[in-house]
Amino acid sequence: MASAAAAANRPEPHKSTTAKDRDFLTHLELYLAKRDGVDKLLKLSRYAAKFVLSSGVLAGDLPIAGRLKSFESSVGVSRKAFRLGKFVQNMNALRATDFAAGHFHRRHALSAVAGGGEGIYYFIEQFVWLGKAGLINKRYLLSLQKCSAWFEFIGYFGCIALKMIELRKIDEDQRCLKSSIEVSKLRGIACGNEEAKLRKLRKTTTMKRLSIVQDLADGLMALADIRDGRGRLSAPLLVSSAGLLSALISTHKNWVSC
Template identity: 30%
Template structure:
């Protein structure tokens, strides 16, 4: 009973976050995209149209819900306190690309709903996708560097624990084990971030440079769900 209550509490906390709602609606968006593809293949035109409407409305609602999101990247750049200049530079480049992505994504939404000239939609979509791809490349590089640092730290901590087991108090060893556990947990989060960013990069490439692989419905659908579910994992309350 307690486990079920905890799960419900965590779901409420998750859905109270803007990112939590975004990942839920993103799941709807890409499940409906795959559903539309399958239904269309089997000539269920009426149901396929409903699935397409669900996909479009989910995509537009996500854009509306993320209004002002580009300011998050600006705030991250402003408060950037990464420990070395390489990570600082990567953080600035990554968040700058994300700012461009979200800013022009807002304009794309306005063009799609007819507030701006609808002919601007294609141009806004290209600029938004280009900023998205640019940012994700540097996010991925940054996470790979942090994973490499984490592996080195893990090796160091394991060696220290082995050395201390015979000569140090159990409290000191326990602290080292907690640090080791934190390093492993951070690596899982970084791997989830890389998975999401690679998936979103694939979606962005499909918009920048259309090609048979990235633009295939199955590729886009799976990429969208990988990104959404990796985001679920990262934002789910611990």
């Protein structure tokens, strides 16, 4: 009740306030108010723990190593619970896609692969969570995890292909804008709007490339799950490093988007 009263008396930040204008605590409050914000912090803490464990910094027989392993496992289960119902976002995204015969092309197909794979992954993950929580018989857990990993991998394949197409389109737009700016400068014409658009496109390009790197890292982890940890690409240190890199990128992306 006290926290609710404090929230009611606290002035809300102005809607037009940008991330640069906010102080850190206000930005952090907005970040933690989102499900994805908390999920990415959990992901960051989990893969930081996995990285420390797989790097060999701590001896396996130390008490802190056992506690860190327990922490990593608990955070992994917590993330599954926290993403309950997240597959609905993918369902709505697919519903919003125009699959009419006259408009269907490669991007629609990739959107279906990306959204469908990710949506089914999130849906199955709910049952994985129920299995780990003890509500579903654990004999089904291995099959559910393998199926989940396959659909996750398919989803990332579609996402990467789709983002590569989008990145090529953004690069083309940047080249056109650069040419237009150069022509305008030669003619002595002001081009402030075009330069602002170019800066925005450069930021978009950077974020899109980071997103592709994140998807590649997550796809590597999904592949390791499919292969049950076998092979060089499934080495614990490599997988934990990929997870930590993905967590850092996704945390940054969600922070910037607040």
